[in-house]
Amino acid sequence: MSAAACLIILGSGTAGAYLIHQSAESSLDGQPLLAAAKTSAQDDKGAVKAAAPKTRKAIIEDSQKRVVTIESGDGLGSGFLYNKQGDLLTNAHVVSGSREVTVRTLNHKEYKGQVIGIGTETDVAVVRVPELKELEPLPLAEGYKAEAGDEILALGSPLGLENTVTTGIISGLNRSFDIDPYTYSNLYQISAPITHGNSGGPLVNAETGEVLGINSAAATEESGIGFSIPISSIIAQAREWSAQPMSKLPDVSAGGEDDDGGDGYADERDIVAYFYESLNTGDYVSAYSLLGSEWQGKISYEDFRSGYLKTGYITLGTLSLKKLEDGAQVTVDITAEERKDSGTVYQSYSMNYSVGYENGELKILHGKGEKIK
Structure with a gap:
């Protein structure tokens, strides 16, 4: 059996999975959802002091506010806010076949999102949610040079368990394979456990909170090996869709126009x-x-x-x-x-x-x- 035959992309099925809706965190009371954390403070004289490095817990809490669950006609996945236009990055296979999807945030508010761009060969898509416009997005590590052993966090909704975080390291670099109809190149191999529903969620640097990639595939359910598309390889295309949304979406599953x-x-x-x-x-x-x-x-x-x-x-x-x-x-x-x-x-x-x-x-x-x- 080839290595590619053992690979799976991580979108859930049509009904997603069982969903556990936890109550909204009390720490969000009175705070705008996805609000940016302060990175500096002023002393008594008004001078700006350098911010102390964030703790792992603070990075997780800040990241979760910007990560969403996405439900489409074909299943359930994850996504994250990447700009101030209310645009979410996710995997193409999460939203394939849908123009409109349901987006659920950390405090369980639901919004309608429109798919404004989707790849036919690259497994990436952009979903726009007007209600999330002007909210602070996750920072992107566009110039990041990955090394094996770098500590990472994987966020998303595995098996419908929303607001889940798993930890690990980058365990390999430059992995490439095909899972029809997508081609995956120069991926990060990660040890953080991911499974169905994690698709489209962010891979976050555990020390800085910056997005390194989009979690997209796993070797097998039991292997503990996952793969993430580097943010640097897809951000230019995502920004093009945000600037000029697609007027008609391609049929990704069939490789042609809607039909x-x-x-x-x-x-x-x-x-x-x-x-x-x-x-x-x-x-x-x-x-x-x-x-x-x-x-x-x-x-x-x-x-x-x-x-x-x-x-x-x-x-x-x-x-x-x-x-x-x-x-x-x-x-x-x-x-x-x-x-x-x-x-x-x-x-x-x-x-x-x-x-x-x-x-x-x-x-x-x-x-x-x-x-x-």
Whole structure:
């Protein structure tokens, strides 16, 4: 198996993951969200004194105020404020297929954001939230020269656990690989644990609080190895989108302009994503209706529904598409919240679906899966 085959980008599935909404921190009371921390102070004579170095805790608290959770039609990820226009940097795969997304801040206020720029080969996008305009962004380390051993923080919403921070070091440099349709070059390899939902979150220098990169991929769920796109390699493109937003977004998943097959699906991956979205919202009727007649002939609706009653949220990995002569094959790794008598467990599966048209409608014709140990 090639190294690239073991890599995953970290967007959550259609329904994201289970969300734990904590109460807003009392330290934010009366303070503007994302407000800048003071970096200098005046003495009794009015002279400016040099600011003391920030503690690790202060850097984390300041950074979290500028990091958001992003929910789109395809899942859940993270992002961070990078300018005073209310623009957020995130990964393209977090917002792919969506023009409008939901953005949730540290104090759990929700805003509508517009995707104003998205890469088709580079996994980066910009989301604009007018309500966040003029708020202080995270500082960017554009001229940063990384070295192995540099201490870092990874912020985001792994598995929907918002406001999560993990620590580690830069453990490797100049890593490059492809995860269709994106090309990743000169990445930072990091030891800070990241997983689904971390996508688009900032990689922060643990000593200065400056953004070093965008957390984007992991080797495997269990490896503890992640990858971050250096901020210096994508900031110029992001600023171009902020200055001149795209009037029409490209269809990143298909590699072309926006187009659907006439049934509301951009391609066969969308019906599989909608299948899991229906399951996660308890809409078993819609999920069952997406199955082909042969599959429905093997299981009644009642049995289908009862099979999912002890399943909580299902988190999706990256949906992969392979076109066939008579349809398509869609593969995806999922993590299911399973409620057992002994307690709740989280089990990962590798799923493979055959998708094609039946009586003029796109259907999930067959499916099989196996546990990922």
